[in-house]
Ligand SMILES: CC(=O)[C@@H](O)[C@H](O)COP(=O)(O)O
């Protein structure tokens with residue numbers, strides 16, 4: 193079974209914002225990603241709107257034809273936006289507002305009640321929920337107890353260990369994915385995935401449903417072009 197590729201377009205918005213105009217037009221970028229084969233579009237608006245703006249999420253929803261995945265910390269403003277837009281999926285990430293990028297998964301035990309309430313709101317609105325977690329078995333059990341539909345495995349440790357000893361780097365992820373699957377959870381993965389480390393993850397983890405990839409894909413597109421880059425990522429996922 194092929195794993196779905198959701199392209200995270202944050203970094204295109206970073207370039208747009210550098211000049212204050214609308215180049216590149218991220219609505220066009222998102223549609224082109226879909227046209228080139230992406231099966232989903234991911235955005236991760238941050239409170240300072242350094243890349244994706246809240247308005248972008250509103251503008252994207254009516255034009256996308258693939259799954260829209262909105263990631264972020266579920267503060268009041270974020271939840272208000274998500275419940276209005278009703279994307280296919282909302283991925284809850286515990287980042288502090290000033291975080292440079294995502295740097296940890298949820299403590300699903302300490303935050304059980306908070307996350308349960310948020311997920312209940314998402315479910316009521318018909319939005320699939322996903323919780324960003326480290327490959328820690330206790331956190332996976334906590335995620336299942338909360339009632340989320342899916343988890344997203346935070347793959348930074350896998351990506352940074354891949355070139356040292358990939359068999360070791362992937363081991364906790366394989367155990368986490370197996371447990372999640374056995375508890376009825378769907379399994380997504382993301383963060384620092386690239387053309388080197390993606391295929392091994394995909395081939396080793398039969399439970400994997402979707403990856404969201406942004407930073408490396410945008411960097412590759414500078415050299416290879418966006419269409420060619422997306423095709424290359426899709427090839428790794430077949
Ligand atoms: C949750 C996750 O791993 C990604 O969404 C990542 O945080 C992208 O965010 P930035 O583009 O702000 O780094």
Ligand SMILES: NCC(=O)COP(=O)(O)O
Pocket residue numbers: 200234236263344381382383384385404405406407408409
């Ligand atoms: N959820 C992960 C994501 O959307 C993209 O992360 P990255 O590829 O920019 O590290």
